[in-house]
Amino acid sequence: KQGSTTDDSNTGFIFDLPNAKMGEVVTRFPPEPSGYLHIGHAKAAMLNQYFAKGYKGKLLIRFDDTNPANEKEEFEKTITEDLEMMEIVGDSLSHSSDYFDLLADYAVKIIKEGNAYADDTDGARMKQERMDGIPSKNRDKSPEESLAIFEEMRKGTEEGQRWCIRAKISVDDPNKAMRDPVIYRCNVANVHHRTGDKWKIYPTYDFCCPILDSIEGVTHALRANEYRDRNVQYAWFQTALGLRPCTIWDFSRLNFNYTLLSKRKLKKFVEEGMVWGWDDPRFPTIRGLRRRGMTAEALRAFILGLGASQSILQLEWDALWATNKKVIDPVAPRYYAIEKQDSVKVTIRGGPAKAETKEMPRHKKNPAVGTKQTVYASDILLEQQDAKSLSEGEEITLMDWGNAIVRSIQKSPAGVVESIEMDLHLQGDFKKTEKKITWLACSSDAPPLLNAELVDFDYLLTKKKIEEDDDWQSFVTPTTEFRKAAFVDSNCKVLEKGTIIQFERKGYYILDAIEDAGLVFFLVPDGKMATVASK
Ligand code: ATP
Ligand code: MG
Numbered sequence: 238k239q240g241s242t243t244d245d246s247n248t249g250f251i252f253d254l255p256n257a258k259m260g261e262v263v264t265r266f267p268p269e270p271s272g273y274l275h276i277g278h279a280k281a282a283m284l285n286q287y288f289a290k291g292y293k294g295k296l297l298i299r300f301d302d303t304n305p306a307n308e309k310e311e312f313e314k315t316i317t318e319d320l321e322m323m324e325i326v327g328d329s330l331s332h333s334s335d336y337f338d339l340l341a342d343y344a345v346k347i348i349k350e351g352n353a354y355a356d357d358t359d360g361a362r363m364k365q366e367r368m369d370g371i372p373s374k375n376r377d378k379s380p381e382e383s384l385a386i387f388e389e390m391r392k393g394t395e396e397g398q399r400w401c402i403r404a405k406i407s408v409d410d411p412n413k414a415m416r417d418p419v420i421y422r423c424n425v426a427n428v429h430h431r432t433g434d435k436w437k438i439y440p441t442y443d444f445c446c447p448i449l450d451s452i453e454g455v456t457h458a459l460r461a462n463e464y465r466d467r468n469v470q471y472a473w474f475q476t477a478l479g480l481r482p483c484t485i486w487d488f489s490r491l492n493f494n495y496t497l498l499s500k501r502k503l504k505k506f507v508e509e510g511m512v513w514g515w516d517d518p519r520f521p522t523i524r525g526l527r528r529r530g531m532t533a534e535a536l537r538a539f540i541l542g543l544g545a546s547q548s549i550l551q552l553e554w555d556a557l558w559a560t561n562k563k564v565i566d567p568v569a570p571r572y573y574a575i576e577k578q579d580s581v582k583v584t585i586r587g588g589p590a591k592a593e594t595k596e597m598p599r600h601k602k603n604p605a606v607g608t609k610q611t612v613y614a615s616d617i618l619l620e621q622q623d624a625k626s627l628s629e630g631e632e633i634t635l636m637d638w639g640n641a642i643v644r645s646i647q648k649s650p651a652g653v654v655e656s657i658e659m660d661l662h663l664q665g666d667f668k669k670t671e672k673k674i675t676w677l678a679c680s681s682d683a684p685p686l687l688n689a690e691l692v693d694f695d696y697l698l699t700k701k702k703i704e705e706d707d708d709w710q711s712f713v714t715p716t717t718e719f720r721k722a723a724f725v726d727s728n729c730k731v732l733e734k735g736t737i738i739q740f741e742r743k744g745y746y747i748l749d750a751i752e753d754a755g756l757v758f759f760l761v762p763d764g765k766m767a768t769v770a771s772k
């Protein structure tokens with residue numbers, strides 16, 4: 238049984254690898270530079286790093302750039318940056334395209350040895366034949382004939398373009414991955430971002446991966462278990478080509494509710510303008526998650542915490558965000574924000590005649606977070622919702638200040654609170670009040686409040702689990718962005734883009750942008766995310 242849980246106190250592994258020797262393990266992460274990394278890739282990368290480190294071995298990063306139709310330099314760059322952000326650094330970096338000559342030599346070898354043949358069966362028919370276990374009409378082509386065609390393909394001639402090369406494994410193996418998979422195909426339409434127009438033929442992942450893993454010294458090839466059917470095929474190629482075998486270790490594919498984890502589909506969102514870009518805070522990309530306030534630490538803890546279970550995981554985002562909350566809560570500085578709409582001016586009698594400031598901790602339980610200057614004045618602002626909850630004569634607590642007694646409340650005919658008067662009552666016991674209210678000083682001699690936008694998001698999809706044959710585009714949530722204007726604490730002036738804070742009684746926020754019109758904060762989910770229905 239692979240990946241059994243172990244309490245091995247020598248290694249401290251929460252799960253282990255079969256046939257692994259300390260100091261000799263080599264793993265690899267092979268992203269295709271065809272999009273940005275998403276959380277599924279993060280799992281793959283982190284597991285590879287985990288075992289490489291744990292066994293004091295090596296982690297190889299290999300860009301699997303064998304399909305120029307999808308791949309771009311830009312994606313390589315961002316994948317590299319995202320790996321760095323997750324503190325994943327390979328011991329070496331390579332590209333499948335570094336080996337195009339070698340791979341073509343292996344294609345020649347496998348054809349010569351009678352283990353592959355050239356085929357010009359059209360795509361639809363080939364698919365049907367593979368389904369039905371029917372041999373291709375070209376299956377018995379001689380190696381010489383197939384080699385001659387491979388050379389035509391290599392030149393990209395019109396004749397060559399009609400053909401592909403298929404491994405001769407089986408016609409009707411119950412495992413369809415074994416039914417003569419394609420190993421080389423022509424592509425003259427696209428220019429490769431590294432090798433330009435030098436090549437007209439490109440190997441498939443099925444062919445390339447077992448060869449390069451073996452050549453590059455990989456001992457343990459970790460793959461998501463959606464490829465499990467292809468494990469025998471992988472081993473077949475290594476045997477057929479006389480290559481050193483690698484141990485395959487499957488881990489479960491990661492899926493999240495209301496989410497598509499497929500670069501191809503995410504790309505569609507980007508291209509159709511349904512999101513702002515690959516780093517959209519609603520996206521399951523590493524960048525999107527980070528922009529929404531996810532920490533590298535929480536991501537790692539969460540992914541490794543999933544363990545080695547083999548069942549395909551369908552997870553709740555809340556579970557990940559709850560892990561993140563544990564990371565950010567002890568260090569996020571606290572500030573106040575007041576929603577602008579119908580905010581209520583309160584006159585505090587017995588308050589300071591002139592605005593005063595006092596040094597207060599940014600985090601009551603963690604002095605390392607530093608201090609802020611809280612402003613006290615005789616005019617303050619409350620949120621409409623808080624103001625509405627008050628009644629005349631009630632004693633409340635103004636947070637970080639003290640108690641006050643509500644004396645009068647003025648309302649519009651429609652019932653909207655317009656202004657309030659309170660008497661400060663600092664001798665009152667805050668333990669005895671029911672309402673602890675956030676507020677901001679707004680007198681003319683207080684430092685001006687800052688304008689801000691508080692932004693919350695909904696899931697991009699309305700359906701929890703998108704099935705393979707669903708038309709996912711019919712489950713796109715119409716509105717997923719919710720903005721509220723707010724005044725925020727003048728202390729927020731020092732915040733840098735990307736800082737995670739807490740607006741007390743509201744939640745955690747990450748500062749996304751500092752614009753002329755104000756600060757833009759995104760709500761960081763805390764593990765209790767609501768869908769739009771309940772917002
Ligand atoms: P996508 O389908 O999103 O394009 P991919 O599987 O084609 O992803 P690659 O860049 O080819 O992505 O894969 C890099 C690694 O990430 C592979 O080892 C792959 O198994 C793994 N991986 C991709 N998606 C997931 C996922 N949802 N859960 C776990 N691992 C994944
Ligand atoms: Mg892929």
Ligand code: MG
Nearest residue numbers: 463498499500
């Ligand atoms: Mg995939």
